[in-house]
Amino acid sequence: MSATSAFSAQASTGQPQSQKVTRVLTGITTTGTPHLGNYVGAIKPAIEASLDPNVESFYFLADLHALIKCQDPKRVQESRLEIAATWLALGLDTDNATFYRQSDIPEIPELTWMLSCVCAKGLMNRAHAYKAAVAENEEADNQDPDKGVTMGLFGYPVLMAADILMFNANKVPVGRDQIQHIEMARDMAGRFNHLYKGSFFSLPEAVVDEKVQVLNGLDGRKMSKSYNNTIPLFVAEKKLLKLVRKIKTNSLEPGEPKDPDTCTLFQIYSAFASAEDTQAMREEYAAGIGWGDAKNRVFEYLNEHLREPRERYLALLEDPAHIEAVLQKGAEKARAQAAPLMDRLRTAAGLGRFI
Structure with a gap:
């Protein structure tokens, strides 16, 4: 997972068919500040799911994953607070959902070791991130193909597998770049079940949702911190206007028809606007709206949409004790599920108590 990226997992809770509840699990790596792309692609649909009483939701700050790429303690700490405040400000229902920090669940690193x-x-040699690091070293003519590769990077898929298998997910909606990790989790789950002769883990299946929207950034490429082209979700009003005005457009003059389907500005607008407002803007593109007017319209719409959650976000940042209390409550709920499973796994592996 990249900075503030997410993966999701769905699982049957094992209830009778007539009462089956869908379980959703999403992790967000705590190395960056949430941006508009994170909101549209992951946060918004996840929060909507958290409001559904027929969905059992688990959302966590993937702060152990963060250590793979970031050794700046201040940045990790700030990101954890910012991401937690973002989810709460946007309406995550923590009564219905379980919201926790990965590092508050000691069963997860313990399961990671068992799976290792x-x-x-x-299997780890074939992981995309590791192979990319080796290829980069080879291109740079480094004598050591593993230069700069930590065991955290190398074993990252095992930790991700533990995140998913801890709650026995079986349907995992992910981006195409994460399919391999789900296949690895299946391999580890199946191997553990075979070695210890039990049905301890269900085998997760990757589900790629092609409808998940990916926003472009200021330069027209995918909005990503690595491209330095993001618009932070709760940036101050004046800064938001400045960033929107930086969005790349073409050289068409006012009065010339413009294609909304190839325009980053229109894409961002339509991700937040209603169907009626989106259609109205599409008609204005056909009528030749000027880029300056279009950017002002996008800014005004975004600013209005984000004003109230921005105020809640800023208030939450001033009250870290409240955020901590919410996360601790979530950790208790998560451990109520994780601890019994780990007791069963320890016994299976010969690590159970004597009496």
Whole structure:
């Protein structure tokens, strides 16, 4: 997972068919500040799911994952607070959902170790992130192909598998770049079940949702911190206007028809606007709206949409004790599920108590 990226998992809770509840699990890496792309692609649909009483939701700050890429303690700490405040400001229902920090669940790193002990090294050799790091070293003619590669980067898929298998997810909606990690989690789950002769884990299946919207950034590429082209979700009003005005457009003059389907400005607008407002803007593109007017319209719409959650966000940042209390409550709920499973796994592996 990249900075503030997410993966999701759905699982049957094992209730009778007539009462089956969908379980959703989403992790957000705590190395960056949430931006508009994060909101549209992951946060908004996840929060909507958290409001559904027929969905059992688990959302966590993936702060152990953050240490793989970021050794700046201040940045990780700030990101954890910013991301927690963002989800709460946008209306995450923490009574219905379980919201926690990954590092508050000691069963997760313990499960990571157990899975590491059944996971073939050759499987990790084939992980995309590791292969990319090796390829980069080879292109740079480094004598050591593993230069700069930590065990955290190398074993990252095992930690992700533990995140998912801890709550026995079986349907995992992900981006295409994460499919391999789900296949690895299946391998580890199956291997553990085989070695210890039990049905401890269900085998997760990747589900790619092609409808998940990916926003473009200021330069027209995918909005990403790595491209330095993001619009932070709760940036101050004046800064928001400045960033919107920086969005790349073409050289068409006012009065010339413009294509909304190839325009980043229109894409961002339509991600937040109603169907009626989106259609109205589409008609204005056909009528030749000027880029300056279009950017002002996008700014005004975004600013109005984000004003109230921005105020809640800023208030939450001033009250970290409240955020901490919410996360601790969530950790208790998560551990109520994780601890019994770990007791069963320890016993299976010969690590159970004597009496």
